[in-house]
Amino acid sequence: MAGFSEWIVPAPKHTYMEFYYLSDQEYQHKRALWPFLKRIFSCSLQHRKTFWLMVASSCIIAAVDAIFPLLWLSYIDDWITPAIEQYQAGGEQLALIPELIRYGGLFLGLFFVQALAVAGFIFYAGRLGEFVIFDLREAMLRKLQYLSHSFYDRTSIGHLSIRLTSDVHKVTNVIAFGFADLIFGIIMILASLVAMFWYNWRLASIVLLSIPVLLLLAIRVRVFLLGYARKARRAYSQMTANLTENLNGLLVNKTTVQEKAATGRFGKVSRQLRNASYRAAVYHSLYNPIVVVTGSLAAALVVYMGGHMALNQHTGVTIGMLAAFFGYARLIFEPIFDITSYYARAQDSLSAGERIFSLIDEPITIKDVAGVKPFGPLKGEIRFEQVHFHYVPGKPILQHFNLHIPAGQSVAIVGATGSGKTTISKLICRFYEPQQGRILIDGQDYRSRSLGSFRSQLGIILQTPHLFSGSLRDNLRYGRLDATDEEIRQALTLIGAEAFAHRLDEEVGEEGSNFSLGERQLISFARCMLKDPRILIMDEATSSVDALAEADIQRGTEKLVSGRTAIIIAHRLSTIRHCDRILLIEAGRIAEDGSHEELLALGGQYARLYAGQARG
Structure with a gap:
């Protein structure tokens, strides 16, 4: 096919x-x-x-x-x-x-x-x-x-x-x-x-002329009914939304003593649904009688005219023919009901x-152009040249943005929410492309090379790791499908998660529910280690875990970034002290650039943020 x-x-x-x-x-x-x-x-x-x-x-x-x-x-x-x-x-x-x-x-x-x-x-x-x-x-x-x-x-x-x-x-x-x-x-x-x-063409003409009248009437009635059915469905959607909101907010309702108000709001939308559904049911019950009566009038006309013709022996109409025509009229009118029902279902x-x-x-x-060539093995050099980017026209995130990251360098990016740090990582991953300027990977515009060959050498670890249903082994092999159990154990050992080596057959549960958030993050580290990417992106990888899990993840991070280009977006500044370089982004521009020690000595915004977090 x-x-x-x-x-x-x-x-x-x-x-x-x-x-x-x-x-x-x-x-x-x-x-x-x-x-x-x-x-x-x-x-x-x-x-x-x-x-x-x-x-x-x-x-x-x-x-x-x-x-x-x-x-x-x-x-x-x-x-x-x-x-x-x-x-x-x-x-x-x-x-x-x-x-x-x-x-x-x-x-x-x-x-x-x-x-x-x-x-x-x-x-x-x-x-x-x-x-x-x-x-x-x-x-x-x-x-x-x-x-x-x-x-x-x-x-x-x-x-x-x-x-x-x-x-x-x-x-x-x-x-x-x-x-x-x-x-x-x-x-x-x-x-x-x-x-x-x-x-008999005369009797047939009576039936034929009645068909468009019956079709038009049936369709108009169906369309009329459809309007009430849509109102009922809208009311159902509102009721469902209110019910979901109520269930999600049960604890808030209890702690704020708003149970009666919440019940009242649900009762209001529930009554609206009841009334809309009742009106739809009432009007729908009228459809069949209206159409059947109209069709019966046409059939009665056939019987009346046919009866006159049957009494007149010169017309050639017989009792059997009259019975046959009545049967044919039924065979025509019933499909008309089906066709109008189909029209209503199609509208619905x-x-x-x-x-x-x-x-x-x-x-x-974001796709490859015709005849694009693949990347060879990457070194990991990244360069932004006069990059302009916006999500919404007229609201730029980056303007004239320039950045050079040598191959093998670990770079942390920090800044306030909305400053543009996550946008930079998305542009590097080619989730988005700049509206102006270029992004070069190993000196080549990444739009001139195939997307698959680039992302196959790119590793991404997100704030909330995702695990698929299946065994721990299956999830780790998402990094490399042909990985052996020995290679999986080596990857786990390298990031300090060797305890998982004896749990490879364990089911992770829905979205990894059988593992804690910190454990899921370590699993994503091991998965990335199996892939062995040349460029690594870590987006707030420790922001949602406790201090104990953060220490484990920090050790895993240091081993993971070793020997590869790494871009680490972080909120907790204590986790990025080991990075070769730290960029402070403000309003889409690089406000501060240096190592942890250099930025502390500078006494700027980074030093103030670090001191504030250190005080707790």
Whole structure:
């Protein structure tokens, strides 16, 4: 199968982020339903065999349904009516048993064929839905692996989880049975109309003219109901948010004696949900009666006109034909209900589909250009040349920023929150790229070399280390997948964590819950040691651990940075005294630069910060 990105059709004109800032009225007008359905159809066609088997099953079901009225026509006109006429004329009664067996056998045979087709239809429709859902999830996860850091800065993990789970399930309603019902409904309507026009174009015209009226009415009623359903869902979201807030703040409510107020706030949003859901249920209960009555009027008109024609022997309309037309009218009106239901489901799933496709369409801003060459083994020299960078246009973080870090030097970066120290580390990691200026690695602009070859020689240790579900061994091997147990033990010993060598088979638990924060940080050190990077970035690696764990981590840090270029962002200044060089950043510029002893002797801001922390 072709790659997912090759067959997803062009994105709708309006993206999800644009919808986010639209008013409710603008949002309704700009929702691109048909482009969404077009993309879903394109996704489905990637599994052509399953798709066409589903369509074939639909055709068989429709064909059998179309044959039933014809069978009734033959049963009534060719056997029942002559039998009655002969009996009334005083003739011999026709043999009943053989004809009953023949027609009964035909009906049973058709029911059996239809049952097999229905089973196939359900199987292939469900299979198609699962295949497409798998493709969508895989495409989203693949895109998430390569999206730039800026995307994650503006998007919460919770929202991404919703896109990969509940949003995908909502789209399933459109892809699987909703999409299949649409195809079946169209085939059924076409087959019935062909049969009706074949026998009597006048009666068929009555049914045909009623279809657009019924469709328009059903869709308008569905759209009306959808508005109330959305209000109910918004109320549900507000209730869920309030419930989550209440559960997270239970201790605060108790200590501030606000239990009654918290219960009152939840009761208010809960009542709003109850009222919105009640109104939606009331209006929804009116849908079927309205549509059924409208369809019944059309069917009644067929019976009335057909009855007149049947009484007039010159029209060619018989009792059997009238019964067949009534059956065909039912076969047409029922799929219309299914089609309008599909339209409502598609509208309901549209926002979920937009979120899914907006993620798939999200541009990758940090990527290799065509024909890029890889880095060779790095020495670790880093140079910033006249770098300008901003997250938000008009609010610069770095301007005319210059910095040179020789290979093998350990450099600590300190400064107040928002001064730009973390931005520098993100630029070095190429999570972001400068808007102006250059960043050179070993004298080469890192944008001229492949991203993978650079990051494979880069080690990053964050403030809160992340461990994946699985064994300790599996987590350590994230540093190097082919590492042997002996190499893992050596890495643990080098950073002073040899106690973990006997726990390699131990499960780390969800997000490393079976280990303390300090232990998880030591594990991340060992993982980085296995990778043996030429450039090491440590971002507040000890800021969240206690003094005892900090001492262990400090010993591990000194061994880890030895012999490689290291950039250490720190809040606790006592942890960076061993660094070759310390930079104090203020408002995106280097305010002080020197060793720990030199900066203390300078008596500037660094010396004051260090003295303040030393006093406790």
